[in-house]
Amino acid sequence: MEALFGILLLMAxxxxxxxxxWSFAGVLMFLVWAYDVSTSTLxxxxxRSLDSVILLALPLFVLAGYLMQSGGVAARLISFMSMAMRGRKGGLGAALxxxxGVFGAISGTATAAVASIGTIMGDPLAARGYPRGYxxxxxxxSSLLGILIPPSITLILFGVVTRQSITALFAATIVPGLLLMFGLMLFNKIVTARMLVDTPERMAAISAQKSPHGPLRATLQALPALMMPVVILGGIYGGVFTPTxxxxxxxxxxxxxxxxxxxxxTLSRFRQSLVEAGETTGTIILILLFSFMIGRIMVAESVPQELTEAVTHLTENKILILLLVNAFLIFVGMIMDDLSVTVVIAPLMMPLMVHHGVDPVHYASIVACSVVIGANSPPVAPILYMACRIGKVSIHEAVKPALQxxxxxxLPVMLLVTFFPELSLFVPRLLGLH
Structure with a gap:
């Protein structure tokens, strides 16, 4: 009961x-008081839990993401994608x-993708007739593709708190990430076919936005950016270097x-990126510290085991249990941010999943897919709110298309990933990582 109240307190x-x-700190204080835990040992x-070589990857990836955001990588990627999708109705949406997806495969964060790509593409999309809410x-x-397509900071955190192989987790979400990307492109193609009308204003905007440079120059300019995920992922899966x-x-x-x-x-942008990366990393490390201590208390008090027994008494049907877990992850994701879901809720439910035969690596893909849904669902919807601020539109105009x-x-991608484990396990097994 105390643990349940702690989770409700965190949400509140x-x-x-x-x-x-500080929300995590408040919950930790409550649990220390409720269970009468020795704070010095805790x-x-x-x-000691923070003393991990794997965690060194966190500040490095965060800083790399900020530097790519201010170093022109996103602009070249967008130019290349726009060139590749030219001449198609809805092509600029597909380019977004x-x-x-590609930026996510470099930076590993959703916020960097929203800030970089949204700032550059918001006005051109509006000029071509795309409603700003849509x-x-x-x-x-789309920005949450950075969670699914490796490297992913969320998966690094999941691996640290659940003691799973980071490399295997990276491989597990490749297929779900590609499914989500192609699903979004198909949805965009269908919607824009009837949404975009070839008015004189729209055609004039298309002509005005055509790049004066040819496809070859756009490709050559984007080549260094496109090589980054190849080098990073090729090095990891080729055994050349570790995720850190x-x-x-x-x-x-x-x-x-x-x-x-x-x-x-520039030096000024580099300095600003250092400050922003330091602030982001400091916040994540504080959350991890408090979550590790909360997790220690819950494990000591057998909370995960009690949760497993409670759900098992409710039903033994694996399909129903998976649906319940899906629903719960989406629900808490609507209220809590992705870090909270990853470092507190996901480990809490891990014993339940393992008890019912769900592979931990497969479970990581389920959690990652739930974050995509929760981060864009009201009332909190932190990523959607950020996208609306950058897109210069009220959240009310974006809620309906976001829910669609x-x-x-x-949601279909999440259900496919949940009930077809091979979508997550095929690549890790193919690479001999699992």
């Missing part, structure tokens, strides 16, 4: 606007989705490309 604190890290266990909704969901070393390589390439190839990265995208694309 977030709803009332308490910063995420703090020692928490700091493709750019989010554009913001599409951007919000891959993060260092990503950071080195971001600095090299930003300063010396694109030359958009979730219902027709994200």
């Amino acid at each position: 604190l977030m709803i009332f606007g308490v910063p995420v890290a 703090l020692l266990q928490g700091f 989705i493709g750019s989010s 554009t913001s909704a599409l951007l919000g969901v 070393e891959a993060a260092a390589v990503a950071l080195f390439m971001a600095i090299l490309i930003g300063f010396f190839i694109y030359r958009d990265l 995208i979730i219902f027709y694309v994200a």
